[in-house]
Amino acid sequence: MIMERVTLTVGAVAHGGHCVARVGDPPGQVVFVRHALPGERVVAEITEEHPGYLRADAISVLEASPDRVEPPCPYARPDACGGCDLQHVAPAAQLSWKAAVVREQLARLAGLPDFPVRVEPLPGGTLGWRTRVRYTVDAADHAGLLKHRSHEVVPIDRCRIAHPAIQELPVTGRPWPSASTVDAVAPSAGPAVAAPDGDFDGPIVERAAGREWTLPAGAFWQVHPAAADTLAGAVLDLLEPRPGESAWDLYGGAGLFAAALAGKLGTDADITLVEAAHSAVAAARDNLTDLTGLRVVRSTVEAAVVGSGRGRARRGPALRGPVDLIVLDPPRTGAGAAVTKAVMAADPRAVAYVACDPAAFARDVRTFRDGGWQLATLRAFDLFPMTHHVECVGLLSRIPLGG
Ligand SMILES: C[S@@+](CC[C@H](N)C(=O)[O-])C[C@H]1O[C@@H](n2cnc3c(N)ncnc32)[C@H](O)[C@@H]1O
Known part of the structure; x- marks a missing residue:
């Protein structure tokens, strides 16, 4: 199949590992172009046509960005492996790329223009990290x-x-x-x-948060070797747990954040972990037997904090506030409006939101803001070098009256 080729001037980065360009003269239809960098002139091959936009791969570069490098992987080409989106981008520029994406999502979806975002690298460089x-x-x-x-x-x-x-x-x-x-x-x-x-x-045996974890192979675990400790450290830094406080670890997996919180609050602290996957719940119960105050609830977070069922079958939420601290670490789809509202209704002092998708995160930040809360601090981490993925950890808190 011969695909149409076009010459493009490449514009800003967009969420998803591509940049935005427009085809035609004057510039018209939007093209999401991979293997390119902002400011470049490229020849691109159209790969998909959709109502309102096209997808394309840059196949030759006419004017290169100073941030362009030779991809270290020979398979990082449009016609080969699709795993990495940013092999052609210098490591420092990958961090700026991801910061721009998070900034743009917060501006567009959370109504927070110009929110300061810096993406922090993890130790170990951009290759050889994926466990x-x-x-x-x-x-x-x-x-x-x-x-x-x-x-x-x-x-x-x-x-x-x-x-x-x-x-x-x-x-x-x-x-x-x-x-x-x-x-x-x-x-x-x-x-x-x-x-x-x-x-x-x-x-599988992992070490993180000062302990050893024995995990069924299918249970969720962070992919970068430094990720679990980096995120646990960031959550503690943002929440600043105080003696005597209670906590919920929502979407808790095997209990990484529950364990980190217990390290500050004490092993008898009142901590509730909610997790849907059977294997992760079993791992939390097996690995955290020393946390005498921990309650592990196998449930969807929606059922646990919002309630479930319809009509006469409707049941109220198993978890009711108040609670002092909440960690939210949902999958890519985000927590969603109903869970976010239930989190605010539990009246915590602070919420740490760990997000692997900046768009879903920004949508939930919008819900928090509509409820009188603020994104007080944001940290972002390059947990997935060479790919467009980025992890955010946000501190959300109620805006004080008169604030
Ligand atoms: C991003 S992982 C975080 C796990 C854990 N916090 C960690 O850092 O290891 C998200 C977790 O949420 C669980 N999960 C996904 N959807 C869920 C839902 N609707 N309710 C409860 N847990 C869910 C997954 O099984 C997974 O363990």
Whole structure:
């Protein structure tokens, strides 16, 4: 298939790993262009047409940005692996790129123009950080990585952003008959392991928040080796827990933030963790037996804090405020308006919102603001170098009367 090629002047970065440009003279339809940088002149190939916008890949650069570098990974090309969006961007410029995206989401969706945003790097550089990799197995039984917005498997020798221990595993050089995926994990304690379809022989052991965690392979855990401690530290810095305070750890996973809070509030502190996934709840119950004040609730956060059911079957929320501190760490979709309103209704002194999607985060910040709350502080971290992903940790608090 021959795709249309256009010459573009590339504009600002946009959420999702691309920049915005316009085709035509005078400039008309919006094009989201990957493999480009703001200010560049590129030849781009149109890859998708949608009502109102196009998608394109820059395939040659006519005028390069000073922030452009040679991608360290040979598969970071439009026709190859789609895992990394920013391999062509210098490391410092990746941080600025992500800061611009968070700033733009806060301006557009939270109504906070010019909110100061700085994205902090994690130790270890931009390569060799990824401790969990899911490979897809192709029709010939070989494990590779997926092309961007496609089910096509790209054969690779090794993934450059994967942890060195994962790069050394014999995953890509051998057949995986009857598997559809291969999962590889490099835990912080113990050797790296790979298993077909996530079928690991035993648990995974991680170290974070001053303790060792024994986790079922399927339970959520942060992917960057420094992420768990970085986020736990940021949450504590923002919340400044005080002796005697109570806390909710919502979307709590295996209990990383509950454990960090208990480190400040005491092992008998009144902490409630809410988590929907069975494996994560089991991990929290098994790993945090020393936290005598901890209650682990297996439920969706929506049911636990908003209530569930309709009509006569309607049940009120299992959790009722007041509570002093709340950590919210939802999946990419965000907490949503109903949970955010229930969080405000619990009347906490402070909320730490850990967000892996800045758009969902900004929408929930808007709900907080509409409820008389403010985004008091924001920290952002480069937990996913070479990709467009960025993690935000926001401190939300009620605006004082007369404030
Ligand atoms: C981003 S992870 C955070 C986990 C944990 N806070 C950590 O840092 O390790 C989000 C967690 O929310 C859980 N989850 C997703 N949707 C949920 C829901 N509606 N209610 C409760 N938990 C949910 C997932 O199973 C996952 O463990």
